[in-house]
Amino acid sequence: MEEKRRILVIGTGDTKADELLFMRERIEAVGGVAVMMDVSVLGDPPYRPEHDRHAVAKAAGRTVEAIIASGDENTAMTLMALGASRLARSLHDEGNIEGFIALGGTMGTDLALDVALALPLGVPKFVVSTIAYSHLVPPERIATDLMMILWAGGLYGLNSACKAVLSQACGAVVGAARAVVKPDRSRPRIGMSSLGKSCLQYMVTLKPELEKRGYEVIVFHTTGMGGRALEAIAAQKGFVAVLDFSLQELANQLTGSVVNSGTDRLENAGRQGIPQIVAPGAIDMVDFPTWQAVPSRFTERPYHAHNRLLASVTSDGATRQEIARAIGEKLATATGATAFILPVGGIQQWDQEGEPLHEPEALAAFVEEMRVRVPDNAELHEIAGHINDAAFSAKALEIFDRWVAEGIVPPGVTGRRAA
Structure with a gap:
C-alpha cells in the first residue's frame, strides 16, 4: 500500500x-x-x-x-x-x-x-x-x-x-x-521573466538555446504573482542565473498599481549573489484592474483593456525616468555579476513605429536616463535594435556564454533529454 x-x-x-x-x-x-x-x-x-x-x-x-x-x-x-x-x-x-x-x-x-x-x-x-x-x-x-x-x-x-x-x-x-512531482534539480535552473509572447518574444529563442546548453529554464509571467514567484525562488538561491527581462511589475509598484510583486522586485537575485542579466522589458506600461477607474494620473494617457481583469496605460517620459532611477538603485545593491542590456529601439512589441504605443520622445527620455543610472557594478550593453529583435537574444546569449566560460555561471548538464 x-x-x-x-x-x-x-x-x-x-x-x-x-x-x-x-x-x-x-x-x-x-x-x-x-x-x-x-x-x-x-x-x-x-x-x-x-x-x-x-x-x-x-x-x-x-x-x-x-x-x-x-x-x-x-x-x-x-x-x-x-x-x-x-x-x-x-x-x-x-x-x-x-x-x-x-x-x-x-x-x-x-x-x-x-x-x-x-x-x-x-x-x-x-x-x-x-x-x-x-x-x-x-x-x-x-x-x-x-x-x-x-x-x-x-x-x-x-x-x-x-x-x-x-x-x-x-x-x-x-x-x-x-x-506532487517535486522539482527536478538534476539540471541547473535559470529564472526568466516575460510577458505574453505577443508582447515580448525573446523567450522563444532563448529558452531552447539555454536548454541545449544543459539548463532548465523557468519562465515567469510578470503580471504580479509571476514576479513574486521568481523573487521567492531567487531568495532561496533556487537559480544559477536570472534573465530578468520584463520589469513591468516594478513600474506598477512605483506608480501605485496593485498589479505588482512587492517592494523587493529586482532585488533578490542580486542580494543572493546570483548572476543576473537585466533588461527593461515593458516598463512603459502600467497595469491596473479593468473593473476599476483609470488612476487620475493616467486619465490622459493611451489606454488598452486587455480583458475584463487587466487593463494598461502607458507612462510619460518623466515617469519612465523615475523607473530608470529605481532600476539603477536596485542593480547597485547586487553582490553578484550583473549586466544590463539597453535596447534603444524599443522595449515591447507595441512601442515600435506604426504601432499604437509608439512614443519615441518618452522612450528616448528613458534611454537617456538609464544610460547614466546603470551602476558601476553592472555591465552596460547597449544595442541599437528592439528588445524583440534577434540582436537582443544574441547579446543575452553572448553575455551568458562568457559568464559560463569565466566560471561565473556553472556549466549546464548536457547529454540528457530536456524535461
Whole structure:
C-alpha cells in the first residue's frame, strides 16, 4: 500500500480545537496522517499535539512565558510565527512531513504565511483563512506555490458551511502531497521573466538555446504573482542565473498599481549573489484592474483593456525616468555579476513605429536616463535594435556564454533529454 502522507496541521488549539480536531479527522479519513502543531499563546488545547506551544516557543529561542511578557498580541504571535516556521522547516528537512495546512483569521493567517514561506517549492501548502485572497495580504508574503481557501462561516465554531470548506482543504492538501512531482534539480535552473509572447518574444529563442546548453529554464509571467514567484525562488538561491527581462511589475509598484510583486522586485537575485542579466522589458506600461477607474494620473494617457481583469496605460517620459532611477538603485545593491542590456529601439512589441504605443520622445527620455543610472557594478550593453529583435537574444546569449566560460555561471548538464 502507498505510504500515508504526513500533513502538518497548524492552529491555535486553545480557541479553535473543534475545527482543528475536525481537520485531523478529515485528513485521516482520506488516508493522511495529521501532525498537529499548536501555536496558542495563552492556553493549552484540550488535546495533545505532536508539537505543543512550548516546542514552538523553544524553536524561536524563547519560552512561552517570555513570549507572553514580550508585549502585545502582535509581538507574541510574530515570535510564535518565527518558532513555527523554524520548526516546520526542520520537520520537513528531516523527512517528517510531506505537506502543511493552517487555519486562522488575521492572526493565524499572518503566522501561516511565514510558515509557508519557510517551506520550499514542491511542499504542498494550504491556508484556510477568513482573509483568503484579500488585499490585506501583500505580494511579498505569499509563498510561490501557496493555496488558499476562504474560511466561510468559520469565525466561531463548526457549522455545515465551515465543515464543507475545511473538508475540501484537508482533501486537497492530502491529494497534493500524494500527487506532487517535486522539482527536478538534476539540471541547473535559470529564472526568466516575460510577458505574453505577443508582447515580448525573446523567450522563444532563448529558452531552447539555454536548454541545449544543459539548463532548465523557468519562465515567469510578470503580471504580479509571476514576479513574486521568481523573487521567492531567487531568495532561496533556487537559480544559477536570472534573465530578468520584463520589469513591468516594478513600474506598477512605483506608480501605485496593485498589479505588482512587492517592494523587493529586482532585488533578490542580486542580494543572493546570483548572476543576473537585466533588461527593461515593458516598463512603459502600467497595469491596473479593468473593473476599476483609470488612476487620475493616467486619465490622459493611451489606454488598452486587455480583458475584463487587466487593463494598461502607458507612462510619460518623466515617469519612465523615475523607473530608470529605481532600476539603477536596485542593480547597485547586487553582490553578484550583473549586466544590463539597453535596447534603444524599443522595449515591447507595441512601442515600435506604426504601432499604437509608439512614443519615441518618452522612450528616448528613458534611454537617456538609464544610460547614466546603470551602476558601476553592472555591465552596460547597449544595442541599437528592439528588445524583440534577434540582436537582443544574441547579446543575452553572448553575455551568458562568457559568464559560463569565466566560471561565473556553472556549466549546464548536457547529454540528457530536456524535461
